[in-house]
Amino acid sequence: RGVEALPESLSDYLQRSRRAQLQKEAAVKHIQPSASGWKVHLEDGVISADHIISALPAKALSCVLPPTCQSLIQQLQDISSVTVAVVNLEYEGSILPVKGFGHLVPSSEDKGLLGVVYDSVPFPEHNRPSGQTTRLTVMMGGAWFQEEFGAPETVTTEHLLARATESVSCHLGVTSAPGWTHVALHKDCIPQYRLGHFRTVESMRSFIKKKNLSLSLIGSSFDGVSVNDVIFSGRTAVEDLFGGGV
Numbered sequence: 001r002g003v004e005a006l007p008e009s010l011s012d013y014l015q016r017s018r019r020a021q022l023q024k025e026a027a028v029k030h031i032q033p034s035a036s037g038w039k040v041h042l043e044d045g046v047i048s049a050d051h052i053i054s055a056l057p058a059k060a061l062s063c064v065l066p067p068t069c070q071s072l073i074q075q076l077q078d079i080s081s082v083t084v085a086v087v088n089l090e091y092e093g094s095i096l097p098v099k100g101f102g103h104l105v106p107s108s109e110d111k112g113l114l115g116v117v118y119d120s121v122p123f124p125e126h127n128r129p130s131g132q133t134t135r136l137t138v139m140m141g142g143a144w145f146q147e148e149f150g151a152p153e154t155v156t157t158e159h160l161l162a163r164a165t166e167s168v169s170c171h172l173g174v175t176s177a178p179g180w181t182h183v184a185l186h187k188d189c190i191p192q193y194r195l196g197h198f199r200t201v202e203s204m205r206s207f208i209k210k211k212n213l214s215l216s217l218i219g220s221s222f223d224g225v226s227v228n229d230v231i232f233s234g235r236t237a238v239e240d241l242f243g244g245g246v
């Protein structure tokens with residue numbers, strides 16, 4: 001198991017506590033102000049909430065807010081996100097010329113390739129029982145996705161795989177072919193913080209305060225994109241609501 005262990009454990013904890021009701025695979029269609037806070041409309045029902053802590057990506061939240069929040073909707077839509085292709089490669093034996101966490105590639109050298117993580121170095125315990133393998137994660141695209149690979153809808157798995165294996169050969173001198181591969185395309189997965197981003201976020205929160213909306217904005221679109229940042233933004237929102245002793 002990987003990082004999914006974190007949300008799975010949180011979900012188990014909440015379920016066992018019997019103090020929370022979890023709705024999984026339940027897309028929010030729209031939210032509507034009500035006398036007591038909000039009505040949250042799902043595909044198959046409505047939930048009442050006195051406060052919403054939204055961890056939706058900015059664009060997704062903009063699509064579910066009521067028209068009375070037009071200026072907030074506009075600002076949310078202005079936070080764009082980019083697409084990243086993640087290619088996992090596994091090679092027989094120990095084939096890396098260097099040991100380390102991985103390497104990043106400046107866009108001046110290769111716009112398509114963001115970096116390569118040498119997964120088998122920090123996680124040797126994931127070796128196969130049959131013997132040692134080298135496992136790499138190649139990340140490609142980001143802000144240069146469209147320019148290098150075209151529309152995410154049209155790029156093929158074969159093309160992404162070929163580009164990743166070529167880069168590994170070129171950067172690390174690997175001549176063998178991978179024995180196992182996996183290609184995943186994550187559309188619009190990393191928000192881009194343009195100049196003035198934090199002023200925009202401040203202005204969104206001022207709008208929310210001025211309109212007296214029971215809404216907190218958390219998640220990678222606002223206060224930092226790392227896992228640490230998004231966890232911290234969730235914690236900060238809860239502390240703002242209930243005080244620092246939570």
Ligand SMILES: Cc1cc2nc3c(=O)[nH]c(=O)nc-3n(C[C@H](O)[C@H](O)[C@H](O)COP(=O)(O)OP(=O)(O)OC[C@H]3O[C@@H](n4cnc5c(N)ncnc54)[C@H](O)[C@@H]3O)c2cc1C
Nearest residue numbers: 026027028055056057060084189219220225226227228230
């Ligand atoms: C390839 C890659 C590598 C990364 N590597 C690292 C790393 O090494 N270290 C690090 O710290 N960070 C890393 N990050 C960044 C980090 O993983 C993300 O920024 C972070 O996980 C985002 O968390 P989030 O909860 O804000 O957003 P997400 O995980 O995107 O969650 C948003 C959720 O909202 C849901 N949603 C959308 N619309 C609706 C709707 N209408 N109703 C209900 N739900 C909806 C989506 O289904 C999704 O589950 C990486 C990101 C990528 C893409």
